[in-house]
Amino acid sequence: MTEHRYDPKAIEARWQRVWASEHTWEVANEGAEGREAVNSSYVLEMLPYPSGEPHIGHLKCYAVGDAIAHFRRRTGHRVLHPMGYDAFGLPAENHAINTGVHPRVSTAASIASFQRQFRAWGISIDWSRELATHEPSYYRWTQWIFLELYRSGLAYRKEAAVKWCPHDQTVLANEQVVDGRCERCGAEVEVRQLEQWFFRITDYAERLLRDLDEIDWPEHVKTMQRNWIGRSEGAEVSFTCEELGIVYPVFTTRPDTLFGATFFVLAPEHPDVMRLAAGTPYEREVHDYINHALTESNEERGAAERPKTGVPLGRTVTNPVNGEQLPMYVADYVLMEYGTGAIMAVPAHDERDYEFARVFDLPIRRVIAAETGASEQQTGDDALPYTGDGPLIDSHPDFDGLPNREALELIVDWLQREGKGHATVSYRLRDWLISRQRYWGCPIPIVYCDSCGVVPVEPDELPVQLPDIEDYAPKGRSPLAAAEDWVRTTCPACDGEARRETDTMDTFVDSSWYFLRYCDARNDEAAWDPAALSEWMPVDQYIGGVEHAILHLMYARFFTKALADLGHLDFQEPFASLFTQGMITKDGAKMSKSRGNVVSPAAIVERYGADTARCYVLFMGPPDQDAEWSDEGAEGMHRFLSRLWRLTGEVAERLDAGGSAPAASNPVQHNGGDPDVQLLRKAHWAIDKVSADLRRFAFNTAIAAVMELLNDCSRLREQTSAQTLGYALQTAGSLLFPFAPHLGAEIYERLTGDRVWEAPWPHADPALLERDVYELVCQVNGKLRDRVSVSSDAGPDELKRRCLTAPNVRVHIDGKEIVKEVVVPGKLVNIVVR
RNA sequence: GCGGCGGUGGCGGAAUCGGUAGACGCGGUGCCCUCAAAAGGCAUUGUUCGUAAGGACGUGUGGGUUCGAGUCCCACCCGCCGCACCA
Numbered sequence: 038m039t040e041h042r043y044d045p046k047a048i049e050a051r052w053q054r055v056w057a058s059e060h061t062w063e064v065a066n067e068g069a070e071g072r073e074a075v076n077s078s079y080v081l082e083m084l085p086y087p088s089g090e091p092h093i094g095h096l097k098c099y100a101v102g103d104a105i106a107h108f109r110r111r112t113g114h115r116v117l118h119p120m121g122y123d124a125f126g127l128p129a130e131n132h133a134i135n136t137g138v139h140p141r142v143s144t145a146a147s148i149a150s151f152q153r154q155f156r157a158w159g160i161s162i163d164w165s166r167e168l169a170t171h172e173p174s175y176y177r178w179t180q181w182i183f184l185e186l187y188r189s190g191l192a193y194r195k196e197a198a199v200k201w202c203p204h205d206q207t208v209l210a211n212e213q214v215v216d217g218r219c220e221r222c223g224a225e226v227e228v229r230q231l232e233q234w235f236f237r238i239t240d241y242a243e244r245l246l247r248d249l250d251e252i253d254w255p256e257h258v259k260t261m262q263r264n265w266i267g268r269s270e271g272a273e274v275s276f277t278c279e280e281l282g283i284v285y286p287v288f289t290t291r292p293d294t295l296f297g298a299t300f301f302v303l304a305p306e307h308p309d310v311m312r313l314a315a316g317t318p319y320e321r322e323v324h325d326y327i328n329h330a331l332t333e334s335n336e337e338r339g340a341a342e343r344p345k346t347g348v349p350l351g352r353t354v355t356n357p358v359n360g361e362q363l364p365m366y367v368a369d370y371v372l373m374e375y376g377t378g379a380i381m382a383v384p385a386h387d388e389r390d391y392e393f394a395r396v397f398d399l400p401i402r403r404v405i406a407a408e409t410g411a412s413e414q415q416t417g418d419d420a421l422p423y424t425g426d427g428p429l430i431d432s433h434p435d436f437d438g439l440p441n442r443e444a445l446e447l448i449v450d451w452l453q454r455e456g457k458g459h460a461t462v463s464y465r466l467r468d469w470l471i472s473r474q475r476y477w478g479c480p481i482p483i484v485y486c487d488s489c490g491v492v493p494v495e496p497d498e499l500p501v502q503l504p505d506i507e508d509y510a511p512k513g514r515s516p517l518a519a520a521e522d523w524v525r526t527t528c529p530a531c532d533g534e535a536r537r538e539t540d541t542m543d544t545f546v547d548s549s550w551y552f553l554r555y556c557d558a559r560n561d562e563a564a565w566d567p568a569a570l571s572e573w574m575p576v577d578q579y580i581g582g583v584e585h586a587i588l589h590l591m592y593a594r595f596f597t598k599a600l601a602d603l604g605h606l607d608f609q610e611p612f613a614s615l616f617t618q619g620m621i622t623k624d625g626a627k628m629s630k631s632r633g634n635v636v637s638p639a640a641i642v643e644r645y646g647a648d649t650a651r652c653y654v655l656f657m658g659p660p661d662q663d664a665e666w667s668d669e670g671a672e673g674m675h676r677f678l679s680r681l682w683r684l685t686g687e688v689a690e691r692l693d694a695g696g697s698a699p700a701a702s703n704p705v706q707h708n709g710g711d712p713d714v715q716l717l718r719k720a721h722w723a724i725d726k727v728s729a730d731l732r733r734f735a736f737n738t739a740i741a742a743v744m745e746l747l748n749d750c751s752r753l754r755e756q757t758s759a760q761t762l763g764y765a766l767q768t769a770g771s772l773l774f775p776f777a778p779h780l781g782a783e784i785y786e787r788l789t790g791d792r793v794w795e796a797p798w799p800h801a802d803p804a805l806l807e808r809d810v811y812e813l814v815c816q817v818n819g820k821l822r823d824r825v826s827v828s829s830d831a832g833p834d835e836l837k838r839r840c841l842t843a844p845n846v847r848v849h850i851d852g853k854e855i856v857k858e859v860v861v862p863g864k865l866v867n868i869v870v871r
Numbered sequence: 872g873c874g875g876c877g878g879u880g881g882c883g884g885a886a887u888c889g890g891u892a893g894a895c896g897c898g899g900u901g902c903c904c905u906c907a908a909a910a911g912g913c914a915u916u917g918u919u920c921g922u923a924a925g926g927a928c929g930u931g932u933g934g935g936u937u938c939g940a941g942u943c944c945c946a947c948c949c950g951c952c953g954c955a956c957c958a
Contacts, residue, residue: 257875257953264874264954271958289958302958345956368956375957382958388872389956465957586953656896658884662876663951665883669897676911677896683911729887738885741895748895751912814891819939821891845925859938864890869938 043682045646049779053159061794062161064117066557066569078114079573080106083581083589084551086123087147087169091154093621093628093654093666094582096638100651100776101618101660101736102580103160107775108731110161111798117573119555120155120162122148124171125544127205127221130477133509140477140509144171154639158647159778166558170479170547175554177500178564179547180482182596184493185603186236187483192471194491196232198306198373199470206511207474208233210543211467212265212588228331234472234481234540238595242266242464244609245594253614255661258586265587267465272449274458276301276354276381278365283309285354288376288463292452293445294383296432297404299394301354301363302347302380305330306373310350313365317351323367330369345370345393356381357457358433358448368393376463384422391422405441406430469592471543476509476516478541486528486535495529501537515539548589549596552576552611570606579612586617616734619663621654628666636666645675648777652678655736655776678780681747681773684754685766685784691759692788712756719749720765721805727772728801736776743773763788771799814865815840817849833860840866 056062082102085095106118122144129140129147148169155162168175186192200209204224208231213220238245246266249259271290278285285301303310305327314323326348347368354363363381370389371380384394385403394401406427407420429436429444435451436444452458472481480501482494494501504523509516517539518524528535550564557569581589590612597611620627623634641650653674657664723746730739750765770784774793785793808829813836815823823843827836837858840846846868853870860866 260875261953267954267957269957287958291958343956370956370958372957380958387958389958392956463957465954583952656883667883667897670883673896680911733887735887737883738887738895741885744895812891816890816939819890819937824891848925857938859890861890865939867890867938 043679045648045678045779048783049157049159049647052779052782053156056159056161057156060165062118063163063165064115066566066572068568068572076114077117077572078109078578079117079576080109080578081117081119081552081555081576081580083579083585084121084123084170084548085151086126086128087144087151088128089147090150090637090639093636093638093641094618095154096158096650097618097621097654097660098580098582099155099158099160100654101616101734102578103651103778104655104731104736104775105578105580105734106161107778107794108798110794111774111796113797117166117555118161118163119166119168119558120160120164121166121168121551121555122151122170123544123548123551124148124169125176125478125541125547127475127477127544130475130509133477139505141171144169154642157642158638158651161778166555168551168554168558170544170551171477171503173500173502174561175551176479176503176547178554179479179542179550180494180499180501181496181564182550182600183542183546184482184496184499185605186599187493189599189603191237191240191599192234193237194232194234196230197235197470198228199231199233200226201229201231202226205475206513208470208472210470210545212469212591213543233470234538234542235468235470236595236599238469238592239464239466241595241598242268242466243462244598245466245591248594248598248610252610252612254612255583255615255617258583258590258615258617261586262591265466265591269463271461271463272452272458273377273461274381274452275357276363276379277357278313278352278354280352281313285309285379286377286458287379287381288461289381291383291386291445292448292458293429293441294386294404295356295358295381295448296429296436297383297385297402298356298361298363298381299384299400299402300366300382300390300397302366302368302371302382302393303350304371304373304378305367305369307367307378310367313350313352314367319349319351322348323350326367333369345389345396347393347397349397357452357455364399366393366397374467375465386422386424388422388424402431404430404432469543469595471546472538472540473543474511474513474515474540476503476506476511476541478544479503479547480517480541481538483538484526484528484535485538486531486533488533489528489530489535492528492530492535498529503541515541517541545588545592549592550600552579552593553600553606564605567605567607574606575608575610576612578614578616580616580618582620583617590615616661618660619658621657621664621666623666625665641671645671646678646779648780649675649678652740652773652776656740658737660734660736677744677747678777680751681766681769681784682780684747684750684762685770685787688754688759688762688766689787692763695759712753713758713761716749716753716757716761716765718805718808719746720768721801723772724768724799725801725806728798731775740773740776743769746772768799771796811863813839815843815846816865816867817846818869819867820849822846822849829863831862833862836860836862836866840868 080102082098106116110116124144129144132143133140170176183192200214202209202219202224204222205219209219209226214226218225246263246268249262269290271288272292273286273288274292276285276287310323310327314320347366350365350367352365354365356363382390384390384401386405401421403421405423426441428438429441436447449460480503482499482501484492484494486492504520506516506520508519524537524539526535526537553565553570556573557565560566593611597606598609600606601609623636626632626634628635638650649671653671656674723742726742727739746765746769750762754762767785767788770781771793774781782793810826810828812824813827814821815825823845825839825843827839837860850868850870855868856871857869
């Protein structure tokens, strides 16, 4: 029996050698017609950030992607399935600060470790297209894209209040601040007024929103992006401070409530606040309030439940719809970042304004009545603030009595005619702040010249190489600023003295276009050949963690649209279909070193082999859901593969001994009810099931189907021929190949002599899927009472008769009146009695 | 508060179109093999009543539609995720 022992190490090493030496998974570009000629398919998993070793989440992600890639290859697709590394980033740089080891060195070590693991997992990667974003041959083109965006005005520099992480000593994009904290290190961010580089992603807000309808993405990811973009329709309305002669536009989604405005509020950061308060009795108080607001953390200020605070400004503005004078306030519940940093306050119909009005004892004027037929509760003053719909009241004779939604449009029209406002759309999305005061990133290809100002580096001078430095420690400015020799340069425009931009780019810039580079990864002349893109893009199936739902996925979509507008791409969306895999947890929590609950894929592969590890992470549950790691579960998967392997060995020996031909085709006629036919039917049922499950990403049930097939093989092994068993097991190996490629290939070869990846995906014979006999479910009043075996071609009357004569049915209908009979051929008969 | 997703045995989960709830796996129990153990094999395993045949109950809660509901509808409870003083 020892020769039947399942030895994954030997099996896996053997096939990995074959795939490496034969470059099995490489695919060549065949030009524009390539896409038409063969069914091209681009399957891509999000590129990993190489740090230490891959974790179990990587294993799951690549196991999912590889299963799809294999399935597509064997169903007639030419599959592009590349791999690369998101190699710039803070962890390597922080490591350098602590140890002095150059980030390039530690990154190279991590990449080597990732490569080793990916090969050990047997992932079918086209290694000829491998890339890493920190290589000059890659970031040269990142810089080129930056220049393209700069040229078209989509990259620009401006001074703004930006988020600063005191721990990482760099500014952050809005998307990288979560609950007022740095997404990476968790430090509370501060606001600083700094001049920084931005990408004009807000120009694309509408298209980023609209095109979500065109792509096959999980609804929750689309929802997150929609929330993030935060589109709201409304109007901009001008209020005028007559004393100072300044016009203040405000954004409101409720112009229908304009007649109910009773005060006016500016954000503490609003540049006019001090000017307005100057010379009023409130000057001192306003000054203190602003200072306090500015020093307060985001978190304190963001707490929704805190009581409203504010200070009067001692001024008024005129309400454009009725000329009323509204007192002005400064209050921190108004945000400078959204709208215009100023609001009209309608306490009767807005909860926040209502709260503020109660605190400051300001008038509350109801201008929208409750809908007709509304309860007493909604009509009285207790019902305020009222945010529902209803007819306008106490507003203006032209509008009173109109439903508010109708009035809203008429009021906006009227404002527009009077030049006091206009309909507009506001977005929550801000421009993408991309400069970072850190070393290990892509240099921004810009120089500053005293005479010419900001000057882009000439494209043929790229890449602007990242220089080696001595001291990586951030000091509030980029460590690059200390590399004097590198900073000092000549101006591309006038040849005079100039200084280089010392900030580097956000690493999300690097990963916003890598999927394009894979299509033409070795091109030294250009970022890509358009023909290569039209052959592969857009990515047919993208796979990755949901944690990138906003950041990476929004940035990549923006890049794609911007590059398309610049004439470099002929498609609008990078990822036609997206799959987000769930997290693997341990002890009910996310794995982390500090919790000490990390399951190392390397250890699992070492112990059970890659096939067990891959199958288990796919078997744990639906791949898009979180799943709890279980050592016993992994053990169980290993048992299954061992049993499959042992039985294959046994059957192969029986076949060898009998001198039989390989069991490559259906070995028996399917004419009877004998065990051979039963097993053959099971095999075809499994083919059908696994094929359907692969199409819907149900890997767990696909693997379960192969388990069922093996269970039947074991159960029927004494009663079936070696040929039938061989055929069933060969099918099992073939079906398991996308999940367990090494064992699948080994079994298939042992039984057929062929290479499974060169064999087409098995086809389920419809004749074998049909049953000639089935168990008819017999119900009485919807309750299961008996089962009888019936012929598949039995008609409704026959089925009814068989059900009525079933012994346990008779017990339950005896002495009762039959009211109705429901016959569902192929399923059941339900007898309704009274 | 708004939006999204989910709630099924001891556990992970299955049930694809309204038609046998609990596939498959883990765990448990009994047995076989063994000097013994490991490994492996066989059987069994929703709860409950019953010697059994069989019955009752059972998919978060309460209603409803239907011959029939885990699945559809209404109301609610709980959990997770995202957004949140966004005007």
